[in-house]
Amino acid sequence: MQKKKTLRFVDVFAGCGGLSLGLSQAGCRGLFAVEKSPLAFATLKHNLVDNGKFKFDWPGWLPKKAMTCEELLANFSDEIGKLAGQVDLMVGGPPCQGFSTAGKRDPADPRNKMTEQYLSLVGLLNPQFIVIENVSGFDMEFENEVGLDALMDGAKEGSYAAYISQRLTAQGYKVTYGVVNCAEFGVPQNRYRLIMLCELPKNGKLSTVPNLFARLKSKAFGFRKSKALPTDSYVTASDAISDLEISGLELISCSDSDVAGFKEAPYDADIIFTSYQKIMRRGSLKNPPDSRRLPNHKAETIEYFKKVQSVCTPGTSLSVSQRREVGTKKHSTSVLGRNSPSPTITTLPDDIIHYAEPRILTVRENARLQSFPDWFSFKGKYTTGGKLRKFECPRYTQVGNAVPPLLAEAIGQLLIRRFNSVAKSRKRRAGSVKNKVKRLLENIKD
Template sequence: MGKKKLKHIELFAGCGGMSLGLESDGYDLYFANELSPMAGETFAYNILGETLENNTNPKKTLWLKSQFKKKEIANRLRENPFEASEGKYSDIDKNTSLKGKLLIGDINILLNLLKKTPELVEEIKNEDIDLISGGPPCQSFSLAGLREKDNHKNTLPASFAQIAGMIQPKTVLLENVKGITSPFTEDGKKYYAWLEVSKAFVLEGFVPVCMMLNSKYFGVPQNRPRFILTAYRKDVFDKIFKKFPNSKILKTSEGFYNNVLANRENLINVTVKDFKYYDIESNPELFDGEILPKITHFERDFINTSEAIGDIRRPERSYVFDNTKGKYANLLNSTFPKYLYNGCIIKNHEQRNHSFIIKSRFRFYQVIEQFQNGLKKGASDLFTGKEVSEEIRIKLLDEFSHHRLLFFSNENNRDALLFPKDIDEIETLIKSIPTKKHSQRALKEFEPAPAQLTIPDDLCHYDSEQTRTLTVREMARFQSFPDWFEFKSKVTTGGKMRRFEVPQYTQVGNAVPPLLAKILGETVRKQLKLILLY
């Protein structure tokens, strides 16, 4: 007998990382909501099986609001979502079934729709939703800050909590960046966004459990810290607590829940001293699969960069799905299978064109990433024009002499990897490849990738023959997407368009890693199974 299907709703759905991971553990998507039509195009294609390009009458993808008619799909897919909110066209009314749909548009429009349409809320509640998940921007959220009506982002976590309160799923899952745990000041008072978000869910009838995870502990080849809040509807929490009556984690959560309700009229009395989140780095023993998700990988077996992308490191070649040599890739493709894709060429693996200056600079980063004993800083100082002592210069020359740098030969009119002759030659090369960006670096071949994967120019490949940025497909591997998952819309963007466009690189970087989502889904399922005979 297979697993019982659990029903979930995905808010802030992005390109579909969370939904893909949950789907692999037997969760059925009831409906999803995403602000960006660009990310929504990827979600619709991969999760719902619906192509939006040139589709003038999509059945599964509906716009909450748009300035364009349904048949004007090309304009809708490139529309500024913040301007769309003022549009006069909508694909949804009180008779629309949301089942199996992706709703494109602002979550506050969805919230208002639900408030005005109680029959729609009743229809959703009758589905007995098991989980609502999502990752709203939360870094400066405070319940007090909701007075700032002009701060759109400040309302998003509250809107998420209100929708959960209306629908009353058994559990809620919220994912966010590590920055949510850093304090911020508002009106002279110090707030912690993670704590404020936790309060918001208590006020809607949920008991939160908070944690700081890192994707590398769950088989994702990326050093990616993420804040996770799992909140249980109070009656569900009580049943789980009965199964684990000695759990200090659950005791702390219950105490926080009661404290918030007791101070409902003066929430500022509930401070960071009254609650806590559990950090996987500090307390790995708590991540045993009962309340907190179970660790699957430890430092000795973290998946590294080479294992993640080494089998597709030559993008000029065409790689066939499920026919690469990578064990990690094969694991992803078997964990998230799509058999109809067998024999197809892997997509989103086009490399970007770079000038000699950029390629030579990337090679410099590749080399100094291997330096030890403080010489990496010395090399960086040399590169940025800072004063470097004669002693360090001698050591640097000795170190550089073992590595080939990328030089350009006017004689042959081509670039070549050559060993430098002396420190002056190195300095001359460095002066010819200046940059204002100091966040750039090369991947380390035998370590997980760093967390910054949203801006493609910040990272370059580790291979000396690949002096380039990563392809979208390589970044997707680091996020644990299978090779069949195809990213739609434009590849990258710039300038003012960055304010609202979500191109492929950003879609990947913002996504919840499907492997992590799968683990989180398994943990929720296990807890519900204990109390509900799932």
């Protein structure tokens, strides 16, 4: 029996590696990744390039360092072009700030231009599959139609998703997309993301390509079942992080803080309360995970958090009247619901308050809510602020920007099945043609 070919991928705008990790866990093989942030790239490199069982097959001509997609195209376009036919899948989510509903939706935002670089790479690599993940606002119309038309060069639809779909369709791809809640795939978080799944038919016939997005949605229940996760409900916040609570514990000095004076809770490797925690702890070899640094809250901050916990409806942001009651103008503050998935994890540490303890979450707790396993280490400083916030990608930001690995794993499983199915069909057709030629030659001899 012929051994199945491994699906090989490249990850663009890779962040700290959430998408690459999930694909690798599914059985795909990474070739290289592109990420401009040195801090985020250091995390990806440590976990998926230099260490562990998911090492990338990094090409010798490409430096293992942070770089932009623009730099990659400018310096290595010839080498990339030679990879055409060797890369089966290209993945990545262009930076979402330009089209996030949480910010100013500016069609002229230069970050949106990175989508063009992504499409240029598609043209060079010509992969069989493409996966793009982005915020749900990726498929919403901009108000500034004039600016959008200029940027899109005549695109008829008013969203970036429609624009990219048109561009990829013109290149021969069957494009399907829609919005999923990551909680459907076992992630303990109500995180809505647009997923675009594209396939370039080997026979050139779009009619033979299934709706990959519809297939992904249909696999959600079975994926949770395969992981022994709840199928009649979603994984909750307490399912994810109850083993990391600190109440009643004697705190110890933080083992990996870039600043002295911080504490962390001791980590008991034998405590596993839920099936989700079992998945998260698998492969950690009883070594305590990093990124468990607790905040040094002032007494008045703790009292403020207690007040927020007393008035806020768990899982939702403070209402206008509730913000007035607790004395804050911050719009995005919410409290975890113990028995429900977390709200969307963001890049700001103080957006979410613990369900039982008057504090913000640790990086590791956020990572758990994003479905990063405990063995996955985060590199660099914990936080940043002021003007540096636009340029640096500390641990909280890395986690908040990431694609949840469990969702990525489900996507990887889907594409591997399709990849093998297409390869099997091509082999069967090739065999059929060979037999026809053989019979024709035999008839000629006769």
